Amino acid sequence: MDQRLLTSFIVLAEELHFIRAAERLRITQSALSQQISKLEQELDVQLFDRTRRRVSLTDAGNSLLEEGSIALKQLTLAVDMAKRAAQGHVGRLTIGFADAAALNVLPTLTSEFARRYPGVNLILHEMISAEQVEALRAGRIQIGLLRPVFDDGDFETSLLHREPYVVAIAAAHRLAAVKTIRLADLAQEGLITTRRVKARYVEGNFQPHFKKAGVQIKVVQEVNELHAILGLVAGGLGIALFPRSIMKLQLEGVVYKPLTPDQSPMAEMLIAKRSDDRTATTMRFMELAKRFYPSVR
The missing domain is CATH 3.40.190.10 (Periplasmic binding protein-like II)
Known part of the structure; x- marks a missing residue:
């Protein structure tokens, strides 16, 4: 069914007056009459009883008004949703x-x-x-x-986003009081890191820096969760290397220390x-x- 014809029918059914309905639709009375006649022909039913003095709905017209109003609202909503989806809304x-x-x-x-x-x-x-x-x-x-x-x-x-790395160490660690840490300071430390497939990026970032500093650091624990790593650090089981934004996670017993700028890669x-x-x-x-x-x- 033509949406335009259904809209014209609903407006006329609400007004029950051709002139007022035509004004609402911004079309001529003759055009409205033609649209209603076309709709009735398509449906093969009479929707309105027309006399010189009044316009009224037939039983078929009342039924179409009830169901057609719902259908038109759903169609309008569907079209609006499609347009909003196309716009990313x-x-x-x-x-x-x-x-x-x-x-x-x-x-x-x-x-x-x-x-x-x-x-x-x-x-x-x-x-x-x-x-x-x-x-x-x-x-x-x-x-x-x-x-x-x-x-x-x-x-x-x-x-x-780009940021340097920091070293997470236990609050009681020997380096906890220093302002910045050099990679050489970590030569005897055990590293707590994520499991190998997850740690490749950090390893790739630090490998040339450790090599330049002449440091070979030993991995002592591999876990995946950040909080688990920090918990092991707090327990003194090793140190960890994190991008600086890790400092938003404050855990009792853990302090963060920056690396000297020339020895810290960027995450x-x-x-x-x-x-x-x-x-x-x-x-x-x-x-x-x-x-x-x-x-x-």
Whole structure:
């Protein structure tokens, strides 16, 4: 059924007056009469009883008014939702993020995006960076907040955040009172780190610096959770290397010390999407991220 004809019928059914209905529709009375006649012919029913003095609905007209009004509202809503989805105002967006992102870029981006686009359902999955790369390729996530652990021309990326590393040590540690730590100071220390697949980025960052300093550090524990690592550090079982934003997590018995600037690599956080993903919600999130973090692009 033609939406225009249904709209004209509903307006006339509400007004029961051709002149007033035509004025509401901003068409001529003759055009309205033609539309109603066309609708009645299509449906093969009489919708109105017309006399010189009055217009009234038939039983068929009353039935169509009740059901047609509901249908028209649903159609209008569906069209509006489709337009809003095309503009990125409604829908869903699945985001993968490295745990470190929760300490820097993730809270700002998700809260601001949710404020601007409340109709978009954000679905968040914590993943190591390598898992995000595979999930992006497979289409399981649309956005990745991850470390630069890949070289793939299929992705569009932007650098959002860069920060130096700090050393997490026990409050009773011999180095707890110093202002900055040199890598040589860590020569006899045991390192607590994440499991190997997750630790590759940090290892790759520090390897040339340890080599230059002539230090071979020994890994004494491998765990995955940040709080677990910090708990082991607090217990004096070793030291840990983290990007500076870890300092937002304060745990009794743990202190953070910066490395000397010339011996600290920089930890980078990227945003990535598939190059062929041009959906509105994905593009709007990318645009928001670049707008909030323009200085490190």
